[in-house]
Amino acid sequence: MTLGFLVVDDVLKAADESLQRRYALKAKGWDQDRLAAKSARIYGLKPEQLYTPGKQPAKVKARSVFCYWATSELEITMTQLAGLLKISQPAVSICVRRGEQIVFAEGFRIMDE
DSSP: OHHHHHHHHHHHHHHHHHHHHHHHHHHTTOOHHHHHHHHHHHTTOOGGGGGSOOOOHHHHHHHHHHHHHHHHTSOOOHHHHHHHHTSOHHHHHHHHHHHHHHHHHHTOOTTOO
């Protein structure tokens, strides 16, 4: 029975850390627009280019990093992102997975500013 409490405690601790991180980011001015600007800048793009169609490699990577950070750090829903980017929710899901791989492979951090 003790093991069950440890699992619940770990889940609650992780949820609390996620909430604290999200509030800290928002307190430092991180929102969708700033996140788009950072994601675009990494790949030499303008933020508005993330919202236009295209499959250019830099745009795909920037959009993927943006989607990953938006969902994981700011908890913007994939449905919201689909509307913003004018793509389907499954396409956003693919972007999020790709973005996660890019962020970890490249060592990108949202707060590197």
